[in-house]
Amino acid sequence: MTEEISSVVEVDDQEYIINFGPQHPSTHGVLRFVVNLRGEVVKNLQPHIGYIHRGIEKMCEKLTYQQIIHLTDRMDYLSAHMNNEAVCLCVEKALDIEVPERVKYVRTILDELNRIASHQLWWCSFGMDMGGQTCYFYGLRDREKILDIFEETCGGRLLLSYNTPGGLMWDIHPNFQQRIKDFIKYFRKKLPEYDKILTGNVILQERTKGIGHLSLEDAISYGVTGPTARASGFSCDVRKNYPYSAYDKVDFKEILYTEGDTFHRYLARMEEMRESMKILEQLVDNIPAGDFTAKMKPVVKLPEGEYFQRVETSRGELGVYIISKGDKFPYRIKFRSPNFCNLATMNLMASGFKIADLIAISGSMDLVIPDIDR
Amino acid sequence: MKSIIEYISGIYRGLRSLLIGMSVTGKYFFSPRAIVTQQYPENRHGHGKRSKKQLVMFDRFKGEVVMPHDANNQHKCTGCGICEINCPNGTIEIISVSKVGEDGKKKRAIEKHIYRLGMCSFCALCVKTCPSKALEFSQEFEHAVFDRTKLVKVLNKPGSSLMKGVE
Numbered sequence: 001m002t003e004e005i006s007s008v009v010e011v012d013d014q015e016y017i018i019n020f021g022p023q024h025p026s027t028h029g030v031l032r033f034v035v036n037l038r039g040e041v042v043k044n045l046q047p048h049i050g051y052i053h054r055g056i057e058k059m060c061e062k063l064t065y066q067q068i069i070h071l072t073d074r075m076d077y078l079s080a081h082m083n084n085e086a087v088c089l090c091v092e093k094a095l096d097i098e099v100p101e102r103v104k105y106v107r108t109i110l111d112e113l114n115r116i117a118s119h120q121l122w123w124c125s126f127g128m129d130m131g132g133q134t135c136y137f138y139g140l141r142d143r144e145k146i147l148d149i150f151e152e153t154c155g156g157r158l159l160l161s162y163n164t165p166g167g168l169m170w171d172i173h174p175n176f177q178q179r180i181k182d183f184i185k186y187f188r189k190k191l192p193e194y195d196k197i198l199t200g201n202v203i204l205q206e207r208t209k210g211i212g213h214l215s216l217e218d219a220i221s222y223g224v225t226g227p228t229a230r231a232s233g234f235s236c237d238v239r240k241n242y243p244y245s246a247y248d249k250v251d252f253k254e255i256l257y258t259e260g261d262t263f264h265r266y267l268a269r270m271e272e273m274r275e276s277m278k279i280l281e282q283l284v285d286n287i288p289a290g291d292f293t294a295k296m297k298p299v300v301k302l303p304e305g306e307y308f309q310r311v312e313t314s315r316g317e318l319g320v321y322i323i324s325k326g327d328k329f330p331y332r333i334k335f336r337s338p339n340f341c342n343l344a345t346m347n348l349m350a351s352g353f354k355i356a357d358l359i360a361i362s363g364s365m366d367l368v369i370p371d372i373d374r
Numbered sequence: 375m376k377s378i379i380e381y382i383s384g385i386y387r388g389l390r391s392l393l394i395g396m397s398v399t400g401k402y403f404f405s406p407r408a409i410v411t412q413q414y415p416e417n418r419h420g421h422g423k424r425s426k427k428q429l430v431m432f433d434r435f436k437g438e439v440v441m442p443h444d445a446n447n448q449h450k451c452t453g454c455g456i457c458e459i460n461c462p463n464g465t466i467e468i469i470s471v472s473k474v475g476e477d478g479k480k481k482r483a484i485e486k487h488i489y490r491l492g493m494c495s496f497c498a499l500c501v502k503t504c505p506s507k508a509l510e511f512s513q514e515f516e517h518a519v520f521d522r523t524k525l526v527k528v529l530n531k532p533g534s535s536l537m538k539g540v541e
Contacts, residue, residue, distance in 0.1 A: 063462050066460070066499060067462035067497070067499065069497065070462060070495050070496075070497030070499075134395075141410050144410070148432075151431070151432045151434070152432040153434070154434070155432075155434040155496075155498060155511065156436055156496065159495075159496070161497045169498060169502055170434075173432075193398050196394050196395055196397070197395045197398050197399070198395070200391045200394060200395070201391050201392065201395055202387065202388035202391045202392065205391075
């Protein structure tokens with residue numbers, strides 16, 4: 001392995017190479033960083049991926065469009081609903097189907113709930129990376145409320161599989177709206193606690209301010225998206241720029257910072273939770289009546305051609321690219337996953353900082369490894 | 375002199391931020407009502423002392439696929455195989471036989487509806503696409519067994535037959 005690395009990177013006798021992962025708790029999965037260290041300072045960093053590669057894109061070539069949905073759950077499992085929606089929107093675009101308004105509203109609500117749940121889990125694991133064990137319990141406590149909403153309506157807690165091309169699997173539960181209202185009321189009270197515990201904490205601030213700077217130019221040229229890029233000032237919110245579902249009907253702010261360091265990536269996600277709650281408040285009372293699915297043929301066949309649709313997941317921009325030859329299976333399906341592109345900037349951000357900062361930086365990226373490897 | 379003031383005020387601000395954080399944790403430490411932990415496995419069926427907090431799954435929770443039978447040991451599965459076609463993992467296998475019905479016509483009926491729980495990914499396509507609503511999800515979630523052959527289940531009960539009126 002040393003030979004493999006030293007052929008790429010020049011290693012002098014003052015440097016040494018360590019493996020960071022694949023079983024390190026702060027890599028949040030099976031991701032391996034090969035880190036060149038000089039003393040404690042990171043000189044070079046190479047991510048090695050593929051430990052949890054399941055060949056989802058290849059598997060999709062043998063599955064119908066309805067069956068693909070449950071595999072997309074397993075890519076970015078923390079934003080499972082957005083992944084489902086991306087494939088559904090792409091198929092609907094290809095078939096030129098207009099889904100009922102009710103479906104659009106419910107999808108948007110579930111998107112935002114999923115985004116909050118994802119950011120809550122990120123918050124608590126980031127806190128734990130920084131040495132604050134308490135955060136983990138507080139974050140999971142509040143996330144449980146959202147998971148209950150999912151469980152009652154979708155049937156799943158993490159892997160929802162609630163979307164289907166043309167609409168939803170079944171109608172929303174009668175308690176759905178009331179539970180969301182209760183949650184918003186509850187979480188508005190609890191979110192200031194997050195700030196008290198972690199945001200204002202001196203240890204977090206010392207460890208994250210000015211660490212892992214990502215410039216706007218680098219963010220654009222590396223194709224970084226999501227809160228990571230928005231903390232660097234790159235306006236890349238697909239919800240705002242290319243609205244899908246019911247995002248054109250809601251009023252929300254795109255969170256933008258210009259500093260681009262770890263602390264502002266943290267702040268961007270915290271503010272996104274507040275914005276998501278605003279979106280929920282606007283939509284929850286206005287779900288229009290109607291069907292929960294458009295009329296679809298039992299066998300969905302896409303006309304020959306190439307189709308692309310992107311959505312904003314909680315980590316960035318997910319693109320679904322389908323090439324169809326007119327069959328009921330896709331000829332080729334490609335997922336442009338946000339984490340893969342975000343990961344490419346790790347070397348850029350971590351070089352020159354200490355190895356303890358590497359954990360802060362990778363934590364602030366909110367990496368989900370199955371989404372990288374697919 | 376200036377650096378000393380900054381140093382001391384830094385210590386003060388740091389301590390203050392820690393105390394603010396600890397005021398939150400302290401509040402929960404001294405208020406047992408705020409504890410949300412559910413004691414598992416003690417309270418999962420509502421036994422134990424605090425049976426108020428029993429663990430009840432929601433009706434739609436996708437635990438495992440079951441085939442409901444009525445009091446006469448009859449089910450609704452006609453053996454059409456749509457669930458088998460729709461399953462993305464090959465979880466379901468239907469072994470059917472053709473029986474001669476009362477009117478003398480040959481009819482397809484299931485002998486075994488095999489469901490491999492270990493392969494199921496709970497996408498709910500079988501339940502959704504079943505034309506006669508023969509399958510549904512149960513709320514059972516404790517699937518751990520010592521032998522994996524126990525995960526292969528036959529959903530129709532022995533001696534069961536097709537419900538009348540279901541085609």
